[in-house]
Amino acid sequence: MLASVYQFLFKYQPLVFEQGDLVWGSSRWMAVLVLAATGAAVYALLTYRNVRGYGARDRTVIVGLRIAALALLAVCLLRPMLMLKVAVPQQNFVGVLLDDSRSMQVADLEGHPRGNYVVDNFGSAAGPMLAKLSEKFVVRTYRFSSFTERLSSAGDLTFDGTGSRLGDALGRAKDELSGLPLSGLIVVSDGADTSETTLDTSITELKAESIPVFTVGVGEEKMTRDIQVSRVETPRQALRGSFLVLDVVITQTGFAGQTLPLIVESEGRVVDTQDVPMPDNGEAATVRVRFKVDESGLRRFKFRIPEQAGEQVPQNNARESVIEVLDRRVKLLYLEGEPRFEAKFIKQALEADPNIQVVLLQRTAAATPSSPTKFLRLGIDSPDELIEGFPIRAEDLFSYSGLILGSVEASAFTVEQLRMIADFVGRRGGGLLALGGRRSFAEGGWGGTPVAEAMPVALSVAANARPGDYFSHVAIEPARAGLAHPLVQLAPTEKGSLEAWGKLPRLTSVNPIDAVKPGATVLLKGEDEGGREQHILSAQRYGRGKAVAFAVQDSWLWRMHATMAPTDLTHHQFWQRLLRWVVDGVPGVVEVSSSPERVEPREPVTLTAQVGDKKYTDVNDARVVATVRSPTGIVSEVPMSWTVRRDGEYQATFAPSEEGAYEVRVTATRNGETLGTSVTHLRAAPSDREYFDPAMRGSLLRRLAEETDGKFFKSADTSGLSDTLTMSGRGVTVVEEKDLWDMPVLFLLLVALTGSEWLYRRARGLA
């Protein structure tokens, strides 16, 4: 209705005004004549000033109306017109890209799937949209999902594609139509682009070639009833027996206020269930789930909310993650500088953990002029291990994944050893755990040493930091940043966990730590007897590794104290989790990873390996080969080459052809000597990404259209699409001039101006 009125008044559709350029069609003499006549008319009008009987206001109104009418006539005499470049019929091409992905199955077009709209309008030559376009253009139709191909018939549209690579589709159509007179590209989609990269590159290329993209958004921009597990971030790898705490983000519309269960499954077995109050519509709720990974291998975890009645997209109620659960023994060196019970109970706590090996180097007596330092070695693998005490060679120290420094003073090490410890964290990527004690931290003279740089706590180098200056009981509780950490979870719920912390006995500290480094995170805090807050457990990344400070001297009281029942294994659990965390992600000499994390069959996977020698010095001249074993046991070798970008970094690409779990074993050799081997797994499977964020993404489609000088249409109203394309100005065009002087609106305006003057005169008695 509105469009009809508009077209009646202005003679043309709004589109014509948008696309056309305004020009004046009168000849030069006519222009001069009009200007002269206008000048004469204005002069005549000004003489009205001397007419008696008119007040100032009357003169102003009458002169104003008269001048406006004359100006309007003058404009019309100048013959305004719109100049348009209009596509020559059947001389131009149009590329139509139809979304053939799974998300087009979403039934949000008055209960019908989005795909129906595509099939009805574009699926065949008889489809109204395609037919209309075909009247003026040569139409090339493509379907796109994870790949793009020409559409030969409506039957090719299956709407079962597991991805939407819009950028690739635009590139493919652009390349195929290059060299042809192209009026533009039409994208018919819900905008659910699942590419790993943004559309920026595609848009830039289209702009460079002046190809406008006209987008047709199919579907609703807001869902009415849908629950979605929007995000869950899981580690790619975890040591067997590790306790994981993960945040699951849930969004919904239409279920606000209801409480629904979130179920965590591992290979079909339920490992955790939580009742989740649904947030307000459109809001996100974060749910913290906790579970232990007990079984080794490539494990699939599913986080799901059962399908609810009336849900539009039940497929996005669940998310799957794959975690590679490693069943290997990680070795830590624990140097304890004096006999004390902390060592005994840490060892005890780890006895039941098959994946953590703690080698205790217990210094029992100091060196004398006639005898060397005396050590007790426990948990060693060979009689020669640590035979001379703390390692003096980097390769020996770096063979451990973690290093625990007990109550041992900095002066017990040579400067080279101190640097080696710092390198152990920064270069080797090992985990360092510094324990409290009378010889630890500032009291042990560690301030100002290379190791102090790695530590998360600020160490004083003041001479007044002496053993014995400070002693206090400390009540320990989780710091804010620690609440979400697996280490701190003593009970299945956060509330229960906090209560459990409140019941633990106080420990003692001889190392006041009241400042941490800017990048450090405090997980546990304590209040000493003076009411001062102490940072009990803090951590920071340092180089490739991690450094942790645990500033108490007797965590064993959590096991031994009178208030702790013999069956209470809080201490064991704490230490198992603490040490797992300390060595979590510690790299080997060769470390391989694959990207992207989720891969579909036939999609390329990039393998990246970091290669070093025993001292973890990056190696660029190694021979690196990835041996890939497919799910059916087919073995292939993929040579990897140095990237040159980064020292020690090698890459290769392969495309899994089968669905299932692949094993990738990377071996690096140099001069016939094996530097190391690393194994990773990846699972190739159809993706369910299409079902997430299923509402039509109008913003993306609008941006694509606007930045390429195209236009966005909603599927409900695409009537102007063909005309818009016709006037896009691209391809083979002819120039059309459209007169504007005879627009009805101008005539009406002229009548209104002269009529108003007449009415005014009558009203004022001036006629």
Add this chain to the structure above:
Amino acid sequence: MKRTSHRAAWAVILGAVVVCLGLTAQAQRGSNRQRGGGDERFQTGGQIHGNVPYDGRFTFVRLMYRGFGRGGTSWIHDYPRGDEHLMKIINAVSLTNPHMDGETNILALDDPELFNYPVAYMAEPGFWQMSEAELAGLKAYIEKGGFLIFDDFRFEHWYNFEAQINRVFPRAIWHEMTADHPVFHSFYDINSLDIIPQYFQNYGKPIFRGLFEDNDPQKRLIAIANYNTDLSEFWEFADSGVRAIEDTNEAFKLGVNYIIYGMTH
């Protein structure tokens, strides 16, 4: 008349002595309670110093119990000099930082404080008796990781000792220790148990028996019994010349190893 006044005088003196002794004993008990070292249930008498409060440092703990033997409270034999001498040696030869003179503790098995000290020593367990509360305390102590040293008993004393232990662990098996066990190598390498001195005359060789977690000698040693000998007697008289220096050294070596083992295993 004169006789009467003599009697009165004796009565006054006797009364004064009784009052004084009573006041002294009361004061002693109060002091011990304050420092945590006294318990009238165990006939501590007036010869003990008080306990030191827990501060994270190693503290020698002597267990007190009900039961009498050898003419008095048997648990206290060789206290405090035996305990203090061993601590001096530990301090001298190792990096352990123990409390020393006048700073060793005496605790009962049902005392919550005991759990702050995972290594404890008991003398003359042949005379040891336990209440149910003490029994529960001992069981929890061992289950959580405590390590016990039993010393100074012989011959028929074993039967009472074993009976008491069996109250805690009914299926407990005491294994004969051999010199290759880690407890004999935790600080000093003691390669033969034959050289260990015998304190008691005419009772044969000392016997070392161990109680293991789950009765499995491959697992943690949770208690060791110095049967048929009295190491603390050597420790006590180390500064007196009563015993040969060589024998005393061997007794100290065992004591040091026990404690280092108890702190690391």
